[in-house]
Amino acid sequence: MTQSTRNSPLTGFARRWTLGAAAVIIVGCWAALATADDPLPSWNDGAAKQAIIDFVAKVTDEGGPDFVLPEQRIATFDNDGTLWVEQPMYTQIVFAFDRIKAGAADHPEWKTTEPFEAVLANDYQAVFAEGEQAGVKLLMLGHAGMTPDAFEQIVVDWLATAKHPRFQQLYTDLYYVPMVEVLQYLRANGFKTFIVSGGGIDFMRPWTDRVYGIPPSQVVGSCIEVKFAEVDGKPTLMRLPQANFVDDKAGKPVGIQRFIGQRPILAFGNSDGDFEMLEWTTAGDGPRLGLIVHHTDALREYAYDRDSMVGRLVRGLDEAKERYWILVSMKDDWKKIFKFEQN
Amino acid sequence: MTQSTRNSPLTGFARRWTLGAAAVIIVGCWAALATADDPLPSWNDGAAKQAIIDFVAKVTDEGGPDFVLPEQRIATFDNDGTLWVEQPMYTQIVFAFDRIKAGAADHPEWKTTEPFEAVLANDYQAVFAEGEQAGVKLLMLGHAGMTPDAFEQIVVDWLATAKHPRFQQLYTDLYYVPMVEVLQYLRANGFKTFIVSGGGIDFMRPWTDRVYGIPPSQVVGSCIEVKFAEVDGKPTLMRLPQANFVDDKAGKPVGIQRFIGQRPILAFGNSDGDFEMLEWTTAGDGPRLGLIVHHTDALREYAYDRDSMVGRLVRGLDEAKERYWILVSMKDDWKKIFKFEQN
Known part of the structure; x- marks a missing residue:
């Protein structure tokens, strides 16, 4: 029925x-x-x-x-x-930095390899020294090796908690x-x-x-x-x-x-x-x-x-x-x- | 299950x-x-x-x-x-053949160069002998060297008059x-x-x-x-x-x-x-x-x-x-x- x-x-x-x-x-x-x-x-x-x-x-x-x-x-x-x-920085770059930081424990060599070294030091200036293309390179490194669905879930999870340093609000707000x-x-x-x-x-x-x-x-x-x-x-x-x-x-x-x-x-x-x-x-x-x-x-x-x-x-x-x-x-x-x- | x-x-x-x-x-x-x-x-x-x-x-x-x-x-x-x-053939290939035929007068060398030779002889079999990718190659050759607007105009003009060999109707019908x-x-x-x-x-x-x-x-x-x-x-x-x-x-x-x-x-x-x-x-x-x-x-x-x-x-x-x-x-x-x- x-x-x-x-x-x-x-x-x-x-x-x-x-x-x-x-x-x-x-x-x-x-x-x-x-x-x-x-x-x-x-x-x-x-x-x-x-x-x-x-x-x-x-x-x-x-x-x-x-x-x-x-x-x-x-x-x-x-x-x-x-x-x-x-x-102070494109949200996606903040996200990419967070992704790299999250993976750093499994990659001790990153502490002495650019651009990871600069990322781990939160040094936007150094990463961007070679121009805005640096940002693009970073995204290639940090956002691959998974399915689109898995990536989407990571994005959704991150945006649900990460807050803007000045406004202390979710980025999507x-x-x-x-x-x-x-x-x-x-x-x-x-x-x-x-x-x-x-x-x-x-x-x-x-x-x-x-x-x-x-x-x-x-x-x-x-x-x-x-x-x-x-x-x-x-x-x-x-x-x-x-x-x-x-x-x-x-x-x-x-x-x-x-x-x-x-x-x-x-x-x-x-x-x-x-x-x-x-x-x-x-x-x-x-x-x-x-x-x-x-x-x-x-x-x-x-x-x-x-x-x-x-x-x-x-x-x-x-x-x-x-x-x-x-x-x-x-x-x-x-x-x-x-x-x-x-x- | x-x-x-x-x-x-x-x-x-x-x-x-x-x-x-x-x-x-x-x-x-x-x-x-x-x-x-x-x-x-x-x-x-x-x-x-x-x-x-x-x-x-x-x-x-x-x-x-x-x-x-x-x-x-x-x-x-x-x-x-x-x-x-x-x-009997993808419409776009018919279109591409027509484009090449239209340009043949300015390119006498096409009569003895593949894939143009086969195109001018209307020989689909020969063109497709190397697989369907041949069609793609043809499109690259015939559809470039102009602005998107110019290409669109050519498509629109062709579709306004070209007719299907069997049905004798416009392709868009x-x-x-x-x-x-x-x-x-x-x-x-x-x-x-x-x-x-x-x-x-x-x-x-x-x-x-x-x-x-x-x-x-x-x-x-x-x-x-x-x-x-x-x-x-x-x-x-x-x-x-x-x-x-x-x-x-x-x-x-x-x-x-x-x-x-x-x-x-x-x-x-x-x-x-x-x-x-x-x-x-x-x-x-x-x-x-x-x-x-x-x-x-x-x-x-x-x-x-x-x-x-x-x-x-x-x-x-x-x-x-x-x-x-x-x-x-x-x-x-x-x-x-x-x-x-x-x-």
């Missing part, structure tokens, strides 16, 4: 209507809210907020000169420093509230939102849906090689210590082409690692919007750009104006940054 | 007949509804159709033992021979109506549908949304290298004559991992090129469904499997039963194949 109900196709049929009705109600509510309320309540009024609202208004204005079909409303977002905190509002606002207006990050694709995918509403297949990132094999008759994927793709700088438009297959009409970044993504996005025909989060708030978050070890912003700062890219000042444009703020 | 029982698509079907009067009434109601609102009207009643409907019913039955969250309802489909015709019904039925039940094809990703993306309702970012396929550069100050992507990824056989689970980042719960293929995808899909925990289009209809389409030059099906045929994969017989299970059929 219970079984029959469970397996009855009627259930699926009925559920479809329930889900459909719920979707209509949700979309309806959002429309009402967006009219009555502010779609970006954590943003202060100003040029940046207005630029986002104006852009959404014109690309969704059917019959208007700048109308863009929903299927072409692609928006790409960098992750580190754009959607969540990247100081350090997303920027104003940016999640932008993501939701765009999706409510027919956009499809993607992450295009220099970070590891498999480090992000376990939690981006929960935190940003971005499912795994809409996350583009750096990745290592994966190999398929039948092991004892069981189909298995194995992560190899070998880079497949570095999704940073000139790699970002390549990643967009390969994974998304469409040029975005809106891109949001924060460092020179995002320059080519913004350039590629805004050079397309029709309405385009490029935005840069400028970290100007030492009090509530961090203030950094030209001289920072991570998230360095030089060319983007110099050329934003001539390229009509919007510099979003965290200090001035964001009323609230984190969900745990008291105000 | 519990695993195999759970994976058996016949379980729900068989179980229903062991139930009491209530179940009979429910099944009766469904039959009445199915007449009025059959989600798969181009399918004949039978085990294959029932397996699909039962699977959808159980994974969408909230509270049931086999319920799957909507965000985990990932379904992957091969393209050539699964969603559209692949005989040679999709299988029953398969598009499956795609729509799955999406109406919260599934996200992906193509995972050995074919070139950029050859499919221009038209899969229009024909199948599958947007570019949900198409996984073989691809060549793309390079980003500023040319005369203009950001440009350029296609290089170099393979990046071959999305066939053991490459399919790798492509799924890299592009989708989740293991599918349903996979549909037609050749041994899809074996590993089906294997990977159905080896996961919880409810899983693997299906194979078996080309058994020489009259309305083609009949081929073990000895075919393209779309060869041997291992899939031998192992389908023990793996609980459903063999869909085109002749018996499909009431209608093409939209242009008179019946």
